[in-house]
Amino acid sequence: MRYPVTTKVCVALPDAPADLVIMAATPEIAVPRSVLFVCLGNICRSPLAEGVFRSLVEERGDGDLFTIDSAGTGAWHIGNPPDPRSIDVAAKYGIDLSAQRARQVVPEDFTRFDTIVAMDAANLAALGSGKNAGTARIRLLLDDPPKDVPDPYFGGPDGFEHVCRLVRSGCERFLETFDRP
Numbered sequence: 001m002r003y004p005v006t007t008k009v010c011v012a013l014p015d016a017p018a019d020l021v022i023m024a025a026t027p028e029i030a031v032p033r034s035v036l037f038v039c040l041g042n043i044c045r046s047p048l049a050e051g052v053f054r055s056l057v058e059e060r061g062d063g064d065l066f067t068i069d070s071a072g073t074g075a076w077h078i079g080n081p082p083d084p085r086s087i088d089v090a091a092k093y094g095i096d097l098s099a100q101r102a103r104q105v106v107p108e109d110f111t112r113f114d115t116i117v118a119m120d121a122a123n124l125a126a127l128g129s130g131k132n133a134g135t136a137r138i139r140l141l142l143d144d145p146p147k148d149v150p151d152p153y154f155g156g157p158d159g160f161e162h163v164c165r166l167v168r169s170g171c172e173r174f175l176e177t178f179d180r181p
């Protein structure tokens with residue numbers, strides 16, 4: 001499937017820092033199996049989702065077919081590795097997050113990625129619900145029924161276990177939405 005070249009857009013993100021204003025998507029064509037997971041800081045939930053989804057795709061033997069990345073709507077942790085509690089909980093399931101580095105959502109993401117997957121309703125709102133935001137489909141990870149993957153940052157390790165289970169079941173259901181080649 002080919003995706004249309006986008007026109008210029010300007011998206012103001014309601015709850016985002018003032019410097020995070022999405023300007024002018026560049027004309028690009030998204031690869032159909034390209035997925036960007038988004039949370040607030042890109043150090044807890046979306047790195048887990050990136051790692052879990054990649055491992056599910058690789059288990060399926062489809063690693064070469066997908067582009068998978070994660071980003072945050074906020075800028076506080078740019079360049080940092082995932083939170084050690086996310087690294088630890090992923091490691092328990094044989095998933096290594098340690099090479100990931102946080103980055104912020106950039107305008108090109110709305111055209112580079114076929115699907116942008118938000119961890120919670122606030123992330124979804126910050127992404128502008130996709131209305132004027134390039135070609136990417138924007139959705140919640142847990143969307144049937146809609147439910148947040150809660151922010152575990154200010155809690156204890158139990159919160160990360162809970163998040164990991166939610167992320168895993170959400171990623172399994174999300175992966176089922178992709179046709180086998």
Ligand code: 4NP
Pocket residue numbers: 039040041042043044045046076151152153
């Ligand atoms: P995340 O969690 O959005 O799942 O990465 C957070 C990480 C950091 C902060 C908030 C949430 N923070 O306020 O720095």
